[in-house]
Amino acid sequence: MSRYRGPRLRVVRRLGELPGLSRKSPRKAYPPGQHGQARKKKTEYAIRLEEKQKLRFNYGVSEKQLVRYVKKARRAGGSTGLVILQLLEMRLDNTIFRLGFAPTIPAARQLVNHGHITVNGRVLDIASYQCRPGDVIAVRDRDASKKMVTANLEFPGLANVPTHLELDKDKLAAKVNGIIDREWVALNVNELLVVEYYSRKA
Structure with a gap:
């Protein structure tokens, strides 16, 4: 799937604050769609997918590009999650x-x-x-x-x-x-869950 060009606030409502995608704040505090207000327990997969989507939408990269960054981070050694964030931030x-x-x-x-x-x-x-x-x-x-x-x-x-x-x-x-330090990354994301998401798919 190519880079997202649709409504940005819809994504912000679903995933939470994405400082790189939009500076606007949504008026509604619940996710979009017919079942947005119906609370449903998220599966382990859904939690990891959501963290991965935060990276994709905030930094404006395609799935293909993100997979490439993950592979590059694995080869680099050290903390894979931190290296992914540094590659995107730089x-x-x-x-x-x-x-x-x-x-x-x-x-x-x-x-x-x-x-x-x-x-x-x-x-x-x-x-x-x-x-x-x-x-x-x-x-x-x-x-x-x-x-x-x-x-x-x-x-x-x-x-x-x-x-x-x-x-x-x-x-x-x-x-x-x-190279940027982890504490300066503005996006609120758990990069370890992103690594887990891709290690399950690999």
């Missing part, structure tokens, strides 16, 4: 969002795709690019690009910039100083 579109250059991750992806962002001095339009320590991310030296990002910086999606990023608001540029 994507260029998410980094742009965390810097406050865009209000949501879909908006950040659009900024990247439309050529408004440079990495190490070169225009890069690949949203899935993995940012590495030492990378310098900046807004392209064009009036339209600068105007758009300056407006977004006044109302960032998340208030605080993570410690692994060093932002210079005046220059509209930032440097990646390391």
Whole structure:
């Protein structure tokens, strides 16, 4: 299944707060659909599926991409769940969002795709690019690009910039100083359940 393009608040109502998908809050506190208010005990599978869906929708990746990240994380060694989160957090579109250059991750992806962002001095339009320590991310030296990002910086999606990023608001540029720590991941997700979900399917 390709990337989700449907109503975002519907997903937020079903899965809970997804800071990367939407900054709006749903008016109804129960899941959508005919049986949204009918409480039903979730199965073990449903709980794990829900955690996996949180990752997919928040970071805007397809199932195929997420499976690829899981396989990469398994090969990397260490805590598979933590590595999955780090791989998703270090994507260029998410980094742009965390810097406050865009209000949501879909908006950040659009900024990247439309050529408004440079990495190490070169225009890069690949949203899935993995940012590495030492990378310098900046807004392209064009009036339209600068105007758009300056407006977004006044109302960032998340208030605080993570410690692994060093932002210079005046220059509209930032440097990646390391890999993100778990405590700075804004999404409320149990990554161990995601690993369990994929280990059952494998």
